[in-house]
Amino acid sequence: MRVGVPRALLYHHYGECWTSFLEAVGIEPVVTEATTSDTVVHGAVLSDNETCLPVKVFAGHLLQLKENTDAVLVPRVVSQYDGMKACPKYLGLPDMARSFDPALPPVMAPVMDLADRRGRWAREWYQLARDTGASDHCADDAVKSLLRGLREVEAQPQGFSDLTPQAPRRDGEVVVADDPRSFTVGVAGHLYNVYDSRASLGMLGRIGQMGARIRTVDEVSRRDVRRQLKTLPRKIRWDFESRMVGAVLHWSRTRSVAGVIYVSSFACGPGSMIGALIEDQMNREDSVPLMSIILDEHSGEGGLITRIEAFLDMVRRSNQGTSEDEVRRGVAKR
């Protein structure tokens, strides 16, 4: 039996756990290739025009699994962290997947509710394993290793980069490693946008080429995030978005970055709210410069490059004093 796993949305967080679960119960996982322009176009045609870019990308990946799989795995992620709630799109993702195209293979939708420490949701994964013909013992082991894997992902904040080979973060670091005048910018965005080089139009690589070091949200430890979130008057209940806010506040308050680029997708619900929150909070604290970039399937590379360039130039100026000389040298070097 071949079960498809779309390389989209929370695959960028938990993909490895899901595929190894499938392998453990004797199913061959078929993970789609990295996003291409075709994926985005087909996905945008298939899904509703008011959904966000990542859901359209998801639809595109799903479409690739139409021919060569017997089922697709679309876990229903209810929450990722304690006391948090997922974005409604994750909650309804399997139902959306079922209504994209009637010809799609059946959708397996076990629940993943990581806030439930008692792990009652694991029963659904066990049942899934049994339904596909795994033995009692084998299903039990698979679920246990799934739980272990998820705990590791949560405990290890920098574990994502290996999951996403297309992430060009490392080149970015290499390019600027020996440039003493380089500075760091924080890129705050969902991992499925930032690490998907087509969705983000290769943003990380470009920032690296332009001579800045990059920090992403997953590098900030949970403890720092929690400490920063406590300073907000109202608790944010969205999983990853709360982490983004915590990370941005951590960067800006410790001045560990010289500027923050906030990346969100058009029609992202939680993103629209926390974008406004970050903007207001950083404004009140008179913090580092902030630029927000909204991605959708129409985003063009040209516009993105110009904006990033302008932003980095501005950060460079405010970072190094406004000596004209230095600025000119910086431009000439590039």
Next chain:
Amino acid sequence: MNISVPRVGSMQYMAQDLCDRLGLGFVETPEYTERTVERGVAIAPEFVCFPMKVLLGSAIESLEAGADTLVTVAGYGACRFNYFAEIQRRILEREGYRFQIVVFDSPRDSLGDFYRNLRVVLRGSSVHFPGLVREMSLAVRKGWAYDEIGKRALAIRALEAEVGAVDAAIAECREILACARTRPQIEEAGKAIAERFDRVPVDEERPHIRVGITGEIMMSLEPYFNCDIERWLARNGAVIERSIYMSDLFTPRGRNPVSGRDDAEIGRVALPYLGHEIGGHGQINVAAAADYARRGFDAILHFFPFTCLPEIIAKMVFTRLAQDFDTPILSVSIDEQTGRAGLQTRLEALIDLAWSRHDRITQQKELDPLCCTKG
């Protein structure tokens, strides 16, 4: 202290009643106008959804009308409304308004916060805590009766034998209800309302179609946003049922007395199309639409603000539902750019479709009285 609450459905009515009971000042939120929308859009973040932009404009207007305390709710789960009050506070502060804001989450989330918020609101009142619980429950009861008037009007407006009979009944019933204060009086008023509506002259034989209205609460309840859809549909011969009422949301334990579907039933009915609660009122709407389709409604209308998270999921799910039951469903997304003419054209098309479906099924029934409707 002058309290103001958002203007959505019967919320104003219930809040005003409760403030009267507690002896608190209450400022009625002005009616929505183009100006409200413009002012909200001007200061709101670009990508928040339409109701929030409108509520921002509306909050400015009520602050200018003399309110100093904005009371709002946030118990909508994963939908973005959950964080709106905080953004609203920040924006209005930035704009230089002086006010306090009290945000009620569901008491199920945190009883402590709920209690603390109540203390803040009650600072100006002499009512003690047990009395407060009683008054709150009475205000919600009155809300049920108020929404019941609206529900009954929807069901018979298209069939009224003489023009204006339903409007007269509504006005009369609201007067009856306004005098009710204690629980027996409210129950009495409820009976009087039922009797009054039974006396409205109705032409049962008139051909009509049945249309269900679902959608995001503000867009489907407030006539300003949906172009007074209820009257328009009634003029086109549609008997209407609506999925959502404001007073239901204030009823504890998910009983929903006005719409008559409790939360357990909602989950069960929605299950084939939506396997989980998705925040906002997405599940309620999917359940309602599935119910309407099963009962053979001729069309279903679905209103939501542009990019609304739960309702977009509902909309995508509706494509499957519409195929399964052969029921036309029109999803209308509304924002500050929505033009009335465009909306009108689409509604007319839907009504035409609904009438042809109605005629086809009536014919089939005449030819073969034993055949049931599809679905």
